[in-house]
Amino acid sequence: MTTLAFIGDLMLGRLVSEETARRPPGDFWGTTLPVLRAADAVFANLECAITTQVEPWRRTYKAFHFRAGPDAIELLRVADIRFVSLANNHVLDFEVAGLLDTLDHLDRAAIAHAGAGRTSAEARRPAVVEAAGCRVGVISLTDNEPAFAAGTTQPGVNFSAIRPSREIIEPIAESARNLRAGGADLVVLSLHWGPNMVEMPPRTFREFAHRTIADGIDLIHGHSAHVFQGVEPRGRGMILYDTGDFLDDYAVDAVLRNDWSFIFLVDVENGRIERLRMLPVRLRFARVDLATGDEADRIRQTMVRRSRDLGTTFTEGASGPDVLCVEQPDTIGAD
Secondary structure, three states, X not given: OEEEEEEEEEOOOHHXXXXXXXXXXXXXXXXXXXXXXXXXXXXXXXXXXXXXXXXXXXXXXXXXXXXXXXXXXXXXXXXXXXXXXXXXXXXXXXXXXXXXXXXXXXXXXXXXXXXXXXXXXXXXXXXXXXXXXXXXXXEEEEOOOHHHEOOOOOOEEOEOOOOOOHHHHHHHHHHHHHHHHOOOOEXXXXXXXXXXXXXXXXXXXXXXXHHHXXXXXXXXXXXXXXXXXXXXXXXXXXXXXXXXXXXXXXXXXXOOOXXXXXEEEEEEEOOEEEEXXXXXXXXXXXXXXXXXXXHHHHHHHHXXXXXXXXXOOOXXXXXXXXXXXXXXXXXXXXX
């Protein structure tokens, strides 16, 4: 059995970056660190550039520009983060130079990435992560910030509209087929999609997710909303519509609770997802911890509510009462 951990947005810039000079890297991850390290690989969205460049993106209006210093790499290493998606609306916040620095820092640290590159071909190129005998292929794209889109000779992100149409889905399906032909056991689609602070995915996103699962994607790793959304098993696949935030310095919305999320643990056996286990977490300023007590109960109840209209059934099993669990339908009751 291989266990893959999926988490949401990591915004390591601004005040988080300032804290890296004062605190050891492991402190930022709090009580989640043993869980992350116990997984065979951790996958996340990197919601900032890693660079010392000071000239921000000015070609189009942006309210926020996120930049972390090179020491952010140590934060990723200490939590055994093996892959980061770069297809998002912040990786070019400090222009092309900041993106190129980010690519160089990740490559030197041997942290896999996808979704951005020096050309459109490189931005579309999937990553492959080896995790305890499971070969995981990851495709990354975003529908955010069209001005960031890579071109034939222009660095940028893998930008695409999100709709359940053949012309959008077929390149993803082709990439999935190529990954399997190259030996991938599991194919992940990492999506930075949709607007901020939305509890439920729109119908078009659900239809898109269903179509991509039918066309060869095993797991959708969604992010962008800053709040977690529901989960949905679909055939042999699993859809994490949005994994929320995980580490940042953001102000907290008292209603939508962008300071609540999960570690999403995906158990894989022989290239097949067996179950999804979700451990609730609580974000604080530049730190994340496992949630406890009544707050953990409220986080779990919120996930159950947000998944209800998706038809998802949660089970209790060997993982214990503190963990929300979703079994693939034909594994329920299996030995």
